[in-house]
Amino acid sequence: MEKHRQFTMKDTIYSVVAIFAALVFFFPIYWAASTSLRNPIDTFTVSGVGVPFLDFEPTLNNWANQLSTPETQQALINSTIISTAATLLALLVGLPAAYALARYRYQRIKNKDLTVWFLSQRVLPPIATVVPFFLVMRTLGLLDTHLALILINATFILPFVVVILRQTFVELPYELEEAAMVDGATFFQAFRKVALPLALPSVVATGLIIFAFAWNEFLFAITISSQRAITIPVHMAGAVDTRGVQFWFMAVRALIAMVPPVVIALLAQRYIVRGLTLGAVKG
Amino acid sequence: MTKNQAKLIFLLPAVIWVLVFTVFPLGYSLVISFHNLESKVEVTRTKVPVLDDDGNPVLTRSGNPRTRTVVERESVSTWTFMGGKNFSRIFNDNQAGTSARVTVIFVLAAVSIQLVLGMGLAVLFNRRLPARGLLRSVMILPIFATPIAVGYLFFTIFFENGGPLSWTGIPWLSQANWALFSVILVDVWQWTPFAFLVFLAALQGIDEEQLDAARLETSSERKIFWYIVLPALQPVIIIVLLLRLAEAIKLFDIPFALTGGGPGIATQSYTFFAFRTGLRFFDVGYASAMSYVLLIVVMIIVTLFFTRLRRSYA
Numbered sequence: 001m002e003k004h005r006q007f008t009m010k011d012t013i014y015s016v017v018a019i020f021a022a023l024v025f026f027f028p029i030y031w032a033a034s035t036s037l038r039n040p041i042d043t044f045t046v047s048g049v050g051v052p053f054l055d056f057e058p059t060l061n062n063w064a065n066q067l068s069t070p071e072t073q074q075a076l077i078n079s080t081i082i083s084t085a086a087t088l089l090a091l092l093v094g095l096p097a098a099y100a101l102a103r104y105r106y107q108r109i110k111n112k113d114l115t116v117w118f119l120s121q122r123v124l125p126p127i128a129t130v131v132p133f134f135l136v137m138r139t140l141g142l143l144d145t146h147l148a149l150i151l152i153n154a155t156f157i158l159p160f161v162v163v164i165l166r167q168t169f170v171e172l173p174y175e176l177e178e179a180a181m182v183d184g185a186t187f188f189q190a191f192r193k194v195a196l197p198l199a200l201p202s203v204v205a206t207g208l209i210i211f212a213f214a215w216n217e218f219l220f221a222i223t224i225s226s227q228r229a230i231t232i233p234v235h236m237a238g239a240v241d242t243r244g245v246q247f248w249f250m251a252v253r254a255l256i257a258m259v260p261p262v263v264i265a266l267l268a269q270r271y272i273v274r275g276l277t278l279g280a281v282k283g
Numbered sequence: 284m285t286k287n288q289a290k291l292i293f294l295l296p297a298v299i300w301v302l303v304f305t306v307f308p309l310g311y312s313l314v315i316s317f318h319n320l321e322s323k324v325e326v327t328r329t330k331v332p333v334l335d336d337d338g339n340p341v342l343t344r345s346g347n348p349r350t351r352t353v354v355e356r357e358s359v360s361t362w363t364f365m366g367g368k369n370f371s372r373i374f375n376d377n378q379a380g381t382s383a384r385v386t387v388i389f390v391l392a393a394v395s396i397q398l399v400l401g402m403g404l405a406v407l408f409n410r411r412l413p414a415r416g417l418l419r420s421v422m423i424l425p426i427f428a429t430p431i432a433v434g435y436l437f438f439t440i441f442f443e444n445g446g447p448l449s450w451t452g453i454p455w456l457s458q459a460n461w462a463l464f465s466v467i468l469v470d471v472w473q474w475t476p477f478a479f480l481v482f483l484a485a486l487q488g489i490d491e492e493q494l495d496a497a498r499l500e501t502s503s504e505r506k507i508f509w510y511i512v513l514p515a516l517q518p519v520i521i522i523v524l525l526l527r528l529a530e531a532i533k534l535f536d537i538p539f540a541l542t543g544g545g546p547g548i549a550t551q552s553y554t555f556f557a558f559r560t561g562l563r564f565f566d567v568g569y570a571s572a573m574s575y576v577l578l579i580v581v582m583i584i585v586t587l588f589f590t591r592l593r594r595s596y597a
Contacts, residue, residue: 044445097297123529128574132308155304187289233431257432265427
């Protein structure tokens with residue numbers, strides 16, 4: 001990209017195209033926001049792209065209504081508990097493995113193959129484990145519990161932790177840990193007191209990304225939960241079945257579901273490329 | 284603690300976790316796929332004499348002991364070995380065939396559009412733009428949006444009687460081919476930004492000097508793109524392609540929310556059909572067999588890319 005150059009006609013045209021593209025991708029989210037602020041009577045009669053105040057008188061009634069229903073609140077609480085617990089669990093189990101794959105050399109099975117083995121869990125179609133998981137949870141009496149969904153979500157996001165953070169540890173200098181161990185630190189202390197603090201920004205970013213994945217998970221949630229453990233995505237699906245098409249509420253629910261992971265995406269922006277390609281591409 | 288012990292202790296929890304929660308279910312699923320599981324509720328009715336407080340039978344007026352009926356319900360699961368019948372059934376099942384076709388069309392169309400469009404946008408955004416950071420942030424939003432919510436959100440957008448796209452007169456969700464097109468469109472909306480973002484990052488990592496040298500040779504930006512930029516991006520393109528293929532083949536959330544698999548079964552993806560079979564009609568043997576076929580297909584795709592993949596994690 002050339003710098004210190006006049007903004008040419010060509011640049012202007014390309015800029016217009018780029019802005020238009022961004023608007024196209026933004027439109028659905030804008031439309032949800034616009035619909036969520038409409039009175040039911042305005043939902044289908046609004047002209048143009050439905051600008052609040054201009055095309056209709058906005059109201060916060062739909063938001064107040066939805067946020068005050070116990071089902072929505074319960075689903076929000078459930079989703080928060082399940083995603084948070086699954087994230088922490090995956091980090092607890094996955095971080096030492098990520099570190100070990102970066103620092104130690106395994107003989108019988110090569111590090112490379114171990115890493116790809118973890119990675120392959122991510123590629124696995126979840127439908128292949130949903131039936132046995134359902135049957136096992138039914139036998140254990142764990143259907144419709146937070147625990148079942150915490151375990152399964154932790155399983156899904158574990159490969160992210162191992163593969164992405166392995167890359168992070170590889171990029172950290174080993175000398176500091178070696179020095180600490182010369183001074184008498186154990187292997188565990190070298191990991192926890194030296195390497196982990198250095199990797200912290202990346203650990204937090206990875207934690208945010210896997211939290212969003214757990215938050216969005218639907219297939220297992222709808223299989224396992226029926227009442228007490230219903231998460232936000234399942235709550236959305238259920239509401240449509242029972243209440244019919246009420247677009248103004250649907251828009252509110254869609255936004256309630258989408259806002260946390262979307263905010264996370266913006267917060268962890270710098271890490272998204274690395275996170276979503278499991279460390280294969282450095283952003 | 285020796286180094287060898289540390290090596291094991293660090294790695295073992297994660298390995299055990301995967302064995303328990305992934306490998307064991309997969310093995311169990313393989314067993315199920317060769318069986319037919321029938322869950323029945325067996326009802327037994329037994330007549331028991333009614334006793335009074337002292338434990339003596341209560342007699343009816345005619346002198347016989349009075350009885351009441353106790354109903355016991357017990358759910359019994361019977362496993363019948365089916366051999367390979369569940370697997371051969373897939374290939375004779377029209378619904379399975381349709382769902383496989385829907386999935387293949389979806390995967391090919393959605394992934395290729397995402398890659399081409401993502402590359403185009405990445406090249407566009409790699410130029411001088413006003414507020415590039417802001418525009419880039421806007422483009423990121425769809426990636427992390429809850430897929431189920433996205434499905435319902437687009438249901439309102441594709442609504443044919445008064446939705447924002449109803450002026451087109453297109454039967455977005457009510458006609459079979461258009462409905463599949465709509466499902467593809469939603470996935471394109473959600474995942475083109477992913478390809479875009481990764482490609483943009485890769486473009487910005489290309490050596491400037493190499494580009495400047497090429498610019499001395501030719502003034503054709505198109506030639507530079509084809510002969511310098513694209514080959515340089517090849518490894519990244521392959522990774523994005525693999526990740527998108529593996530992800531797209533699992534298609535479930537969007538048709539679940541957007542079309543419910545309809546009209547008819549026109550947008551019922553393979554995973555959706557297996558889900559219905561196993562967890563709505565509880566034909567778990569057949570569903571497991573279907574899942575295994577999908578698993579094998581995914582494994583073939585991954586193996587095709589395996590050497591490349593292993594290299595990038597070396």
